[in-house]
Amino acid sequence: xxxxxxxxxxxxxxxxxxxxxxxxxxxxxxxxxxxxxxxxxxxxxxxxxxxxxxxxxxxxxxxxxxxxxxxxxxxxxxxxxxxxxxxxxxxxxxxxxxxxxxxxxxxxxxxxxxxxxxxxxxxxxxxxxxxxxxxxxxxxxxxxxxxxxxxxxxxxxxxxxxxxxxxxxxxxxxxxxxxxxxxxxxxxxxxxxxxxxxxxxxxxxxxxxxxxxxxxxxxxxxxxxxxxxxxxxxxxxxxxxxxxxxxxxxxxxxxxxxxxxxxxxxxxxxxxxxxxxxxxxxxxxxxxxxxxxxxxxxxxxxxxxxxxxxxxxxxxxxxxxxxxxxxxxxxxxxx
Amino acid sequence: xxxxxxxxxxxxxxxxxxxxxxxxxxxxxxxxxxxxxxxxxxxxxxxxxxxxxxxxxxxxxxxxxxxxxxxxxxxxxxxxxxxxxxxxxxxxxxxxxxxxxxxxxxxxxxxxxxxxxxxxxxxxxxxxxxxxxxxxxxxxxxxxxxxxxxxxxxxxxxxxxxxxxxxxxxxxxxxxxxxxxxxxxxxxxxxxxxxxxxxxxxxxxxxxxxxxxxxxxxxxxxxxxxxxxxxxxxxxxxxxxxxxxxxxxxxxxxxxxxxxxxxxxxxxxxxxxxxxxxxxxxxxxxxxxxxxxxxxxxxxxxxxxxxxxxxxxxxxxxxxxxxxxxxxxxxxxxx
DNA sequence: TTTGGTTGTCGAAGCGCTTCGACAGCCTAT
DNA sequence: ATAGGCTGTCGAAGCGCTTCGACAACCAAA
Numbered sequence: 026x027x028x029x030x031x032x033x034x035x036x037x038x039x040x041x042x043x044x045x046x047x048x049x050x051x052x053x054x055x056x057x058x059x060x061x062x063x064x065x066x067x068x069x070x071x072x073x074x075x076x077x078x079x080x081x082x083x084x085x086x087x088x089x090x091x092x093x094x095x096x097x098x099x100x101x102x103x104x105x106x107x108x109x110x111x112x113x114x115x116x117x118x119x120x121x122x123x124x125x126x127x128x129x130x131x132x133x134x135x136x137x138x139x140x141x142x143x144x145x146x147x148x149x150x151x152x153x154x155x156x157x158x159x160x161x162x163x164x165x166x167x168x169x170x171x172x173x174x175x176x177x178x179x180x181x182x183x184x185x186x187x188x189x190x191x192x193x194x195x196x197x198x199x200x201x202x203x204x205x206x207x208x209x210x211x212x213x214x215x216x217x218x219x220x221x222x223x224x225x226x227x228x229x230x231x232x233x234x235x236x237x238x239x240x241x242x243x244x245x246x247x248x249x250x251x252x253x254x255x256x257x258x259x260x261x262x263x264x265x266x267x268x269x270x271x272x273x274x275x276x277x278x279x280x281x282x283x284x285x286x287x288x289x290x291x292x293x294x295x296x297x298x299x300x301x302x303x304x305x306x307x308x309x310x311x312x313x314x315x316x317x318x319x320x321x322x323x324x325x326x327x328x329x330x331x332x333x334x335x336x337x338x339x340x341x342x343x344x345x346x347x348x349x350x351x352x353x354x355x356x357x358x359x360x
Numbered sequence: 361x362x363x364x365x366x367x368x369x370x371x372x373x374x375x376x377x378x379x380x381x382x383x384x385x386x387x388x389x390x391x392x393x394x395x396x397x398x399x400x401x402x403x404x405x406x407x408x409x410x411x412x413x414x415x416x417x418x419x420x421x422x423x424x425x426x427x428x429x430x431x432x433x434x435x436x437x438x439x440x441x442x443x444x445x446x447x448x449x450x451x452x453x454x455x456x457x458x459x460x461x462x463x464x465x466x467x468x469x470x471x472x473x474x475x476x477x478x479x480x481x482x483x484x485x486x487x488x489x490x491x492x493x494x495x496x497x498x499x500x501x502x503x504x505x506x507x508x509x510x511x512x513x514x515x516x517x518x519x520x521x522x523x524x525x526x527x528x529x530x531x532x533x534x535x536x537x538x539x540x541x542x543x544x545x546x547x548x549x550x551x552x553x554x555x556x557x558x559x560x561x562x563x564x565x566x567x568x569x570x571x572x573x574x575x576x577x578x579x580x581x582x583x584x585x586x587x588x589x590x591x592x593x594x595x596x597x598x599x600x601x602x603x604x605x606x607x608x609x610x611x612x613x614x615x616x617x618x619x620x621x622x623x624x625x626x627x628x629x630x631x632x633x634x635x636x637x638x639x640x641x642x643x644x645x646x647x648x649x650x651x652x653x654x655x656x657x658x659x660x661x662x663x664x665x666x667x668x669x670x671x672x673x674x675x676x677x678x679x680x681x682x683x684x685x686x687x688x689x690x691x692x693x694x695x
Numbered sequence: 696t697t698t699g700g701t702t703g704t705c706g707a708a709g710c711g712c713t714t715c716g717a718c719a720g721c722c723t724a725t
Numbered sequence: 726a727t728a729g730g731c732t733g734t735c736g737a738a739g740c741g742c743t744t745c746g747a748c749a750a751c752c753a754a755a
Contacts, residue, residue: 026474028711039735044713051714054733071472075413076711079740084410089457093442103438107428110459119475122424122457124445137406139361140454247642274642277612281644284616307582307609309616363741374705379743386744389703411741414710 027070036064047072078139087113087330088121088141090131090155092148098273100301101319102147105169108323109145116331118142129154136162143330145169149180151217165333167326171219175342179333181325184344185220188315189227191349192269192297195313197235200358201267201295204232205258206241207251207279209272214243224271224299240265246274248281255282266358268296273304280309280354291356297349305352313355315347362405371399382407413474422448422665423456423476425466425490427483433608435636436654437482440504443658444480451666453477464489471497478665480504484515486552500668502661506554510677514668516660519679520555523650524562526684527604527632530648532570535693536602536630539567540593541576542586542614544607549578559606559634575600581609583616590617601693603631608639615644615689626691632684640687648690650682 033040038057045051046061053061064070078084089109091102110120121141123131125148132155135141142164146155149170159166160177168180196204206228208214209221225241232239240262244254254275258265270276276298280290288294290310298305298314305314325343332338368375373392380386381396388396399405413419424444426437445455456476458466460483467490470476477499481490484505494501495512503515531539541563543549544556560576567574575597579589589610593600605611611633615625623629625645633640633649640649660678667673 026711029713030711040712041714041736042734045734048713051734052732057733069472071469073414073711074473074475075410075417075419076740077713078410079408079414079710079742080712080714082410082713082740086456091442093446099435099438103434106441106457107426107459110457111428111461114459114462120457121421122441122445122455124442124449126446127449134406137404138409140409248644277616278642278644281612281616281619285619307613309583309613361741364743365741375742376706376744377704380704383743386704387702392703408741411710412743414712414740415742415744417710 026073027068029070029072032061032064032068032070035068036061082139084139084142085118086121086141087118087327088123088131088135088144090123090125090144090146093125098317100273100304101317104301104319105147105323108320109327112324112327116327118327118331129158132158132162136164143167143334145326145330149219151219151222165330167329169322169326171223171342171344173219177340179329179340179342181322181329181343182220182345183317183322184347185223186227187344188299188347189224189229189269190231191227191315191347192299193228193231193235193237193239195297195349195351195355196267196269196295197231197237199267199295199355201237202358203238203262203265204240204267204269205262205265206239207254207268207270207272207275208241208243210245211243221271228269237267238262244272244275246272246278248278251275251278252282255279266294267355268294270296270298270300273298273300276300276304276308276312284309290354293359295355295358297355302350305350308354310354311352313350313352315349318345321345361408362403364405364407367396367399367403367405370403371396417474419474419477420453421456421476422453422662423458423466423470423479425458425460425479425481428460433652435608435639436652439636439654440482440658443655444662447659447662451662453662453666464493467493467497471499477669478502480661480665484554486554486557500665502664504657504661506558506677506679508554512675514664514675514677516657516664516678517555517680518652518657519682520558521562522679523634523682524559524564524604525566526562526650526682527634528563528566528570528572528574530632530684530686530690531602531604531630532566532572534602534630534690536572537693538573538597538600539575539602539604540597540600541574542589542603542605542607542610543576543578545580546578556606563604572602573597579607579610581607581613583613586610586613587617590614601629602690603629605631605633605635608633608635611635611639611643611647619644625689628694630690630693632690637685640685643689645689646687648685648687650684653680656680 029040029043033043043061046053046058113120144166147169149168149172151173153172156172168178171180171182213221229239242254244250283290283294290296298312300314302316305312329338364375364378368378378396381388381393448455479501482504484503484507486508488507491507503513506515506517548556577589579585618625618629625631633647635649637651640647
C-alpha cells in the first residue's frame with residue numbers, strides 16, 4: 026500500500042505539496058507537478074479513502090436508497106440507479122446502495138457516520154417517515170418522487186399530473202368518450218405513493234374538462250389479474266374505447282386479452298401507456314406512450330446534489346414535462 | 361457531530377474503553393458497559409466511518425459491480441443487487457454500487473484506495489479483463505457468473521449447463537423431437553458471456569443423448585425480432601413442437617405469435633423458459649420454467665465474501681442446481 | 696504471606712490524509 | 726535601495742478512531 030508520504034519522498038517534495046498537486050487547491054509549479062505526477066504513476070499510488078474522508082470530512086460518496094420491493098417499475102428503478110451511478114462518477118462521487126428496508130434508521134446511520142456526503146431517495150411516499158430527518162440533516166438530499174409537503178426539500182420527478190392530463194387529452198382528441206384507467210396494484214395506492222395519486226388527479230381533472238368518462242381500476246400485474254379487471258371494465262362500461270395503462274406489467278396481458286376478444290388495436294380500442302420507451306417499442310403493438318425519463322431523473326438528481334455540495338443551488342422542486350409519443354396503439358374512436 | 365471522546369467523557373471512562381464496548385474485543389464489566397451504552401444513546405453517537413476505516417483499515421463496505429447495459433436480465437440483476445445489499449447489511453456491511461463502465465479501472469480504484477473490503481462482480485465474461493486484477497488483489501472477491509479460467513477465484517452461478525440439459529430432458533420426455541432454442545441477443549454471444557454458451561452446451565449434449573434435433577437462434581427481445589425468428593424456425597423445421605426460451609423479453613412475443621398462428625400451447629407446441637419465477641407466473645400462459653435463483657445467488661455471494669473476510673472459507677466454484685417447475689406451457693407432443 | 700494468573704481499564708501511538716500559517720525567493724513599484 | 730505583493734513550498738497540527746502494552750486490583754493456589 027503506497028502512501029502519500031512515500032510519493033513525496035520519491036518525488037523529493039513534502040507531503041503537503043503532493044496533496045496540493047492532487048487537489049489543485051494551491052498553485053504548484055509545472056516542474057514540481059510533473060515530478061509528483063510521475064512518482065504517482067511509477068509507484069501506482071491511490072489515495073486512501075478512509076484517511077481522506079477523515080481529514081477532509083468528505084467521503085465523496087452519495088447514498089442512494091432504493092425501494093426494497095420489486096413489485097413495480099423494476100426497469101425504471103434500475104435505469105435510475107445506473108444513471109445515478111454513472112453521473113456521480115463523472116463528478117468524482119461513488120454511490121452507496123441502501124435498500125428501503127432499514128427505513129429512517131438508514132438515514133440516521135448515514136448522516137450520523139459521515140458515510141455519505143449526500144443522499145438520494147427513491148420511492149418516496151406522500152408522508153414519508155424519513156423526511157423530517159432529511160430536513161434536519163447536515164447533508165443535502167434529493168428525492169426522486171414528490172411527497173405531500175416539500176418545504177425544505179428538493180425533489181425531481183416526472184410531472185405525473187400533467188402526464189395524466191396528457192393521456193386523457195390525447196384520447197379525447199381522438200374522439201374517445203369512455204376511457205378506462207388500468208392503475209398500479211392496490212397496494213401502491215394504499216401506501217400513498219405520490220405519483221399514482223397525482224396521475225389519477227391529472228387524468229380526472231382533464232377528463233372533466235374534456236367531457237370524458239373515466240373508470241379507474243387498480244390492477245396487479247400479470248395476465249390473470251388483468252383478465253379479471255378487463256372483464257369488470259367492459260361489464261361496467263361496455264362502450265369503453267380508450268385505455269390508459271400505468272402498470273407496466275399489465276400492458277402485455279391487456280394487449281393479449283384484447284386480441285383474444287377480437288378487439289383490434291387501434292381500430293376498436295386505443296391504448297396509451299405510461300412506461301419507459303423501451304417497453305413501449307418492445308410490446309406486441311408499438312405503444313403510444315408517455316415515457317418515464319428514468320435516466321434524466323437520475324442524472325438531474327445527482328447534478329442537483331453536486332451543486333448543493335459545491336455550495337451552489339437551493340431547494341427546488343423540478344417536475345419534468347411529460348412527452349407523449351404517438352405510436353401504433355392509438356387512433357380515432359370508432360363512431 | 362458527537363465523537364468517541366465526548367461519549368467517554370460523558371460516561372466517565374477513557375476513549376479506549378468506549379471503543380472496546382463498541383467492538384467487544386476486550387471484556388468490559390457489566391456496569392461500565394451499561395454506563396457507556398447509556399451515554400451513547402443519550403448523546404446520539406454514531407462512529408465516524410472514515411476514522412474507523414483509517415484506524416482499522418476496514419471500511420465495512422462491499423463493492424458490487426453491475427453491468428452498465430440494460431439489454432438483458434434487468435429484473436435478475438435488480439434482484440441480485442437487492443439481495444446483496446440486504447444480506448450485506450445483516451453482516452454489518454454496506455454496498456457500493458459500481459457500474460461496469462469503468463471496467464478494470466474500477467477494480468484498481470477500489471482495491472487501491474481501500475474504499476471497499478471486498479468485491480462482487482456480475483456479468484462476468486469468459487475472458488474478463490478484470491480477472492487478473494482480482495487474482496492479485498489483497499481484497500477477496502466473488503464472481504456471479506463463471507469465466508473460462510476459475511483458478512484462484514470464487515464463483516457463484518446457476519449451473520446453466522445442467523439447466524440446458526434439464527430443459528431438453530423435459531421436452532424429450534414429453535416426446536418432442538424437434539426443439540427450437542430462442543437464445544439471447546446475438547451481442548450476448550459475441551461478447552462471450554459464459555452463461556449463454558454453457559446453456560447451449562447443456563442443451564446440445566443432452567439433445568444428442570436423447571435424440572432431439574435442436575435449432576438454436578439468437579434473438580433480440582421484442583415482438584418484431586421474435587416474429588422474424590419464429591418465421592425462420594418454422595421455415596427450416598416445420599415439425600418443431602418444442603421451444604426453449606432464454607431471452608426473457610422474447611417470451612411474451614413468442615406466446616402472442618403462436619396464438620396468432622393458431623398453434624395452441626401446450627397442445628400443439630410446448631414452451632420451456634429460463635427466467636425468474638415471477639416472470640413465469642405472470643406470463644399469458646403460466647410457463648414451465650427453470651427459475652433463475654437471483655436472490656439465492658446474491659445471498660451466497662455475500663456470505664462467501666464475509667466468510668473470507670473473517671478468515672474462513674477458501675476459493676470455490678458454487679454451481680446452484682437448476683430446478684424445473686412444470687406449469688401450463690408444456691405437455692406431451694402431438695403425435 | 697508470596698506468587699502468579701485473571702480481569703478491566705487506561706494512555707499513547709499512529710492510521711494517511713488535508714489544511715493552515717509561515718516563509719523564502721522573486722518581481723515590481725516606489 | 727527598500728517596501729510590498731506574489732508564488733511555490735514546507736512543517737506541523739489535527740481529523741476520530743483502533744489497538745497495543747502497561748498496570749492496578751482482585752482472586753486463587755502454594
